[in-house]
Amino acid sequence: MREADRLQEAVDAHRRAVALAVDLGNRHGEGEALSGLGSALCQAREYKKSIRAHRRAVAVAVELEDTFMEGRTLGNVGIALGDAINFKRAISTLERAAAIFGDLGDPYEECKVLNNLGTTLVERADFTGAIATYEHTATYEHAATVGAAVTEPHLAGQVVRNLQLALTREAIVNPDSADGPQAGPRTLAERGRFLVARIRPRLRR
Structure with missing residues (x-):
């Protein structure tokens, strides 16, 4: 299997996981699936879509008041922004994520x-x-x-x-x-x- 096909298969699998979590009303699972989707899209170099998926995961974490998930998902946003060569926003986002984990001890x-x-x-x-x-x-x-x-x-x-x-x-x-x-x-x-x-x-x- 070509690398591009493998990456697309991974993206499709994560999209199905997101859809399933939504159908089940599993918000935590939705956030995790969105994080997986964002990472898969980043590997496929679809950076804008990756950032959107990771930001959706952040929104889920904030809604659930899951601070640990918020820190993790913000960290993922920061990585995707860095890969997209948006260094200024990547740095500020990673600093926010680090601060969250610092507050969590x-x-x-x-x-x-x-x-x-x-x-x-x-x-x-x-x-x-x-x-x-x-x-x-x-x-x-x-x-x-x-x-x-x-x-x-x-x-x-x-x-x-x-x-x-x-x-x-x-x-x-x-x-x-x-x-x-x-x-x-x-x-x-x-x-x-x-x-x-x-x-x-x-x-x-």
Whole structure:
């Protein structure tokens, strides 16, 4: 099966799931199905339709007063906006999602959103903002341990890898930063190594 056919089949399946949930009056199921549809449409590069589906899911979450679902669906909107190269709105949406999980006291979901925010900042070539976001996420009080707590230790490692990439790109794009005592490539590399050393032992717990 061609990739385009596979993607269309996935989109059609999620549309049927949305229709079924609507017929059953299952609002929570409808929201989940809309999220799945939005993700499938994003993979198919139908970004406008993806954003609409994800926003419908946000509306369902707000109607149900399901704050966790609202944070998740807002995060999905942010990712779709980033894929559509609408970085300004993507960043503000991801910041809203992160704030929701921060208020809920859910560090794992908050760190996932912040990791996506950092990626969006890198795509916007805002390496300084991305580095600050990744560093905040990696040194966040629970970030290094929460992955192990939920048996998903890859999150902290992923954040560190993304941080190292952003540090490298910043050093390449802004080589003059090497002139200052706080910023040169050696210091950037040391910052990355410091965070790796800090996080890896906790991942083995």
